[in-house]
Amino acid sequence: MGRLAEMQRKLLEQMMGPEAMGTANANLTWDDPKVCRNFLCGTCPHALFTNTKMDLGACPKSHTERLKTEFNAARQAEPDNPIFAQFQTEYERNIFTFVDDCDRRVRTAQKRLEKTPEENKKTTNLARLFCFPSMREIADIELAIQGGTEKIESLGEQGKVDESMREMAAIEALKSEKAEKMQELENLSDTSGASGHQKLRVCDICGAYLSVLDSDRRLADHFGGKMHLGYHELRNTLKKFMEEREKRRNAPPASGAPSSGARPNDRGGDYRKDEYRDRGY
Template structure:
């Protein structure tokens, strides 16, 4: 009966996912560190599938094997062996995929918060009126100073009246501009902005406690760590080209007989091309 249950689990989950379940076959012992079934992101650092569990960006279980024994083997390997394997490039490629996805969500969310053409026109008109009124006020103050020195009191008082009127108009325009900025866009009434690390919406009305909950939350910290890890690894690998990897040694990675030893997104000198412009 137990054997039938294990067989059913293998069909539903895949045999590789049963590792660690009592009674399941231990396949880790049969896998070498270069086996394509092994998760190289887990060996080098943190698998993205482990970063966002129980969040909106939960990636589900990793389809590859996470073996503590192989991770220890990688960590204790010499620098020459690590360079030969090139797993850090696989890790960068893995992180880059999820960073790119996050950047696309951020750009999409920001577009949804953009002002309409009419709101942009109103904003520009108010800005121009405020600028013109500011010039009128400054010019009037200089005129009052000159009239005062020449003793033209009546003219100076008349100019002061014009200045007070311009100041009142300017204050009205500034209030209108503030109201427009606070309410423009599909979600302006909520004063939303997009977090440029994880893509979540934030309200400018949130108190410090709610903001702290976001910035120290699992999803934000996950993307923050991933971006920092990518940037650090990219700096470390500059000037070091990835090793040539043949198809029989990998499952579609960046090397290969027909690939010239370079994937399409690795930059010259061993660097990994930056995309999205955010870290």
């Protein structure tokens, strides 16, 4: 089976369940290593980014709703069973790592938009070489337009219609030349220093480049896009992890539990606490 066909099969299996595809092992249980623990505990990133540029392909492990239902029932029946804490810790670590990779891409993209002082100076000096002559040319053209306008008025008063029309055509040509020079000057100004890159910004949710000139429709398409929404969901999941951990830390100790000091396995349960806080999750 080719790689594309295998990916299609796995995607269908994720959507319909392996039983419907005739590939499931009847004896497969939720604690089997072949079952996706991200899927059992919440969301698998493989399922969030299909058909986007961050497409991870089909998840190599099983996504079966029956097993997820059995997992949730077992966790509800035995909430203190350490296997569920193990699964949850692995899930949180996987999600954090995935979002951390995105944050790294965001930082890299932001650095690309920043110019060093040397680059800014070089670009600004180059722009000055062209800007000042262009400004003088624009001023000269403006004076010519003003002089031509006065001449047209004088010719009109003298009844010299043909000459007046020719002068008007010349002024229109000057106006077009002035507009071209103004556009050139604006383009130089846009690329001088960091101003050119300042028209771009990086989406801090998914790392995509956005333009400050984008229309509302284009921005709405981005924020409603599958990749952006996928990362938004993962970031909200991380925030929930942190909130739940803080609640557990601030909860009064249970009867018979130590009243002071660290609770058993406290550090193990907060293996990402500092990272969550530093990143605002």
